[in-house]
Amino acid sequence: MRIPLTLFALASACASAALALDLKGRVQWTPQCPSLQELGQAKVVLDDGKLRGGVTRDGSFVIPDVPAGTYILSVIAHDYQFEPMRIDVFESDSLPEVRPYFPGTPLSPAAPATLPYPIMLSARAKNDYFVPRESFNVLAMFKNPMMMMMLGAGVLVLLMPTLMKNMDPEVLEDFKERQAKMANIQSSLQSGDLASGFSQLLAAGDEPKAAASGSSKGASSGGAKQRGGKNKRR
């Protein structure tokens, strides 16, 4: 009553409705995930997990009787992350096609790159369940642009007296005048005298133009001082 082996295998294959394929593959042990002890109980599933296969100690897995179709293969492992893959199983005898897959992208058109079959998987990363505590880091603090601007301003303030000392007396005079003007504008703005402050501001804006053209048409209210300055420079 013994049935020959091949016949028996055929009989069991015929039990499932259509010609189906056993999808084979292997999880490669990498330094990151060196053995099944590290990986823990893991399974490889197609789509939502109706078709699945467990990962054995040597890393191999078999998903039995996969009917023709397009599937997304993913690995269910507690502590490691794996890339999902797209598997196309055909009606004909040809080998299934394996492609990389990015979640959320449409299935068609299929990515042109194919990966070898049997499927080779390797852990992308170990899940890190913890976040480092935000600690006080001086360097990181100074990388902040606001902090850098402040630092720049501070340096300027410190260097100003020495710079002033080394300046040409004429330039110094001009600089002082400018500073006085700015202070004037500021004080008038602060005191609420907007009109005069505005006009002063305008005058200040006109001034470089005047300087560029070389003429003195920028004369306006409170311009006497400026002109004097300009004349001096010339």
Added chain:
Amino acid sequence: MRLLSLLLSAVCAYALHASEAGVVDWHKPLAGVPLLQSPATAPTFHRREYENGATRSVILTATQSNVLAALNPANGSLEWRHLFDDDDRILAYRKNNEVVAALSGLGGAYLRLFDTLNGDLLLESRLHSPEVGRLFEPESLGAAVAFGAGEQAKDIYVLTDGHVLRCIDRHTGDVKWGWSAPDQTSLVIYSKIVATPSTVYLLGLAKSFSSYTLHVTSLSPVTGELVASSAIPSSVTTGFSDVVVLRDLRVPELDAHLVWLEDKVLKSFQLTPGLKAKPAVNKGVAYKSVHDVGVSEYGQLVAVKDDGSGRVIRLSSEGLKVIWEYTDSDSSSQRSDSIYAGGLDVDGYPYIARVFWSHTFRQASAHVFASHLAEGKGLVTGFTFPFKTGEHGIISHVAVDAANPEPYRVLARLFLTTSTGAVQLWQHDKLQWTREEGLSDIRVAEMVELPERKVAAHAGVENETFGTRLRRQLADAQDFPQYAVNFVRRFVTGSYASVSASVAPSANTTEPLSRDTFGFRKVIVAVTSYGKVYGIDSANGDVLWSRVFGLGWAAQVGGHIIPAKLFVTRTVGDGETPQVVIVTQRKANNGLVDTVLFHVDALTGEDATGKSPAADVLQGHDVVSGPIVEAFLLRTSAGRAVVLLDEFLQVHLYPETDEAQQAFEKALPLTGHQIPPKVEFTGRHIAYPTWSLPFPPTEDIRSVFARPADPVASLGKVLGNRTTLYKYLNPNLVGVITGPSGSVPLSKAATCGVYLVDGAKGTIIYHAVLPSVDGVCDVKATLVENWLVYHYYDNEVGPGQSKGHRVVSVELYEGHGVDEKIQSSDLTSLANETTSVSIYEQSFVFPRGITTWSPTSTSYGITMKDIIIANENNQIQSFPRRFLDPRRPKQKPTTQEMEEWLIQYDPVIPDDPKRVAKTRRIVTSPALLESTSLVFAYGLDLFSTRVAPSNTFDVLSENFNKAQLVFTIGGLALAIVVVKPMVARKRLRERWYE
């Protein structure tokens, strides 16, 4: 853009810090309650022998949670476990020295091999499709696995579907040969394999008129050729439970014998390849049953005589021989029936233990029989052990392991499984460890707030006299110096209570349970399906108290208690110790169902009604003689009462006081049902339905969910342009998930649906049709405030389609636009405006499937609600609300949108796993701190942690360095002191020289 990335990093930073692991969270891995129905799945000791002669033991068991597990007998820790899928039930496991073979799935669809010591999966082989497997009753019938003997040691014989035998190579998984019963339609169901070096025997039962006939087939182990097949003239009525195959591995020349019980007579049949032997009859003594106690391969079994006394029978060259009869083992009212268990010692000698409970001494006793000791005459070692029946129920299974350190001394280790789901290891009369595996099947659980220490200490001081009060206050004042010192020390060193510190009490403190500074410590009251209620400390997962439910009158006939609901009827806010009421259904073995309430103190587990003493089982309160359809908690100013509706929609109240009755009459409305104020002739109110909502005939209701009763802090959402969207907060909103109807034939077009229904009048507020995968609706939905989230698997394949898990986030707002306000939370159900709602929805691609989810819950509802998810990967994840906001803009966010902290829409939700196995439900509970929510997840394992969805904004950060602050201020003060005279001098000089 920088702002955006900063923001994102801030969102993700709620997770655990490495230093907090194991401090703020705990995880208790469990294996589940051992499966005891069949000896093929019951717990056994296994001793692995190494080549150098060293040995190591584990306890192997298959469990009701569908897990194959190995426990360490020394300390009770879980050595390894393998979780099987829910549609892949474990049928049998079998071990040899190095590997465990497990057969699972319908009819034995899968064979898996594991390493005995570390649980590595060595081989997984699917023998047939699970859909075509034959279902037997019991499940384990028709499937067996056996290891090859002698030269075929590398082979495994697997019997599936009751008629197919395969010989599989252990290393490659290749089928060496297969044999299938010639006539599959015949009524012979094979269920046992006996593998000897020369022959493989298959034992089956053939159904005849009123009983079964034993059928034996012998095959060649090398080629699988049929040698002989014959029916043995026999008539067995109880199936395989009274059939044992005896053989002696240490005496291989002895042929195996098939032993069975027929009309109270022990019969045996010698198994020879030709099956030519005649059945032998052992006349004289009438037996009640025959037990394979696990040492049948060593030639011993236990037969129980008609009067209940047990005998050990051994296979010898002269046939079966009674070698021992346990004294005083006959049935008696003074003790329970005996449980027999067999085990081996290091040298492979069999031991048989008899364990029973003595009603008179209220202690358990064990008698261990060793046949090889005392010069082969047999030695019995007896001892009693203090098993706590009030705490663990009754002993339902025993596994034994023995050692014989010196002649005439036997050391036995007993592994007990109890009816409440606990497993214990006793070494003689000393309890080594207990595992509460019943916690792997928690049905209902709730977190109960603890009282403050003061309240705990000074409860009941209202009515004291002046004298006693003075004395008490003086006594309290004694502690003042210590308090003052503490205060100063705290002020100086800055050692405040920390949010990331453990709140577990230090060991060996006897003070009563009390709250910690931030309210992180609570009592988790959990009720299991094994009739036991536990109080678990949420700080470290320790069991604070546990009580076994009493069966009431059903104790006479037996029965079990199925917990249905759990209500907190009194909280700390009421000024007294918190109490819970557990609503359960008691199913007696005679088929009667009653609704029983258990009312316990949540801090101590004491019966709040004071009926049952602390050391005994908890007695319930029968409220309804019959099942109930619904139970809910009535919250009124007068207190809380449990309202129960029985089959006839009659209203029952607990506690049945006049105040509760009046409060109920005042409240009365019931979603979808109305209760007339008039009392019916039975003395009870009877509810009647006010509306019914017929769903399409192609749809069946799968589940109904409602919004949790959490406070809502803000009624609207202010947008970037200073307009407001008012949240739709109809208190009667219920969600319904429908699936394809069972009465309609399954078609491709079968769909699932999600509905939001106004429970007061049956208006559909929201409806979505979801695809169904092969008629299965795996839709999970949750509703919190005005936010509905549902998750499903989308399998639509077509051009441009992509399959995957989807999550849809829906927000409901009042009116048809901004600034429209209908005050939906206070609106009467009769108003037309209840349907005026605007819906914002968005779907996202979800990284993986989920098993359950729950929104976080905080005390005032100000903190953002995150979603805590248990995924198929057995992890617990927290997804921020911000990612699931349906108003996420599709383009780069404008300034106004940035002001609302909206981030650009991205269909894929990033996968950020943060950490339990087979989670069934997640309970979230508020802490005193608004920012923090406590999470307790249960399923197979227990897991608890804290989450802070919007960071811990209400406490100082852990990084806060008080010393640094003090130093900085001190430094600045010093600088002022130093610089001040300098500045004064400078000013003076300026005055002089200007």
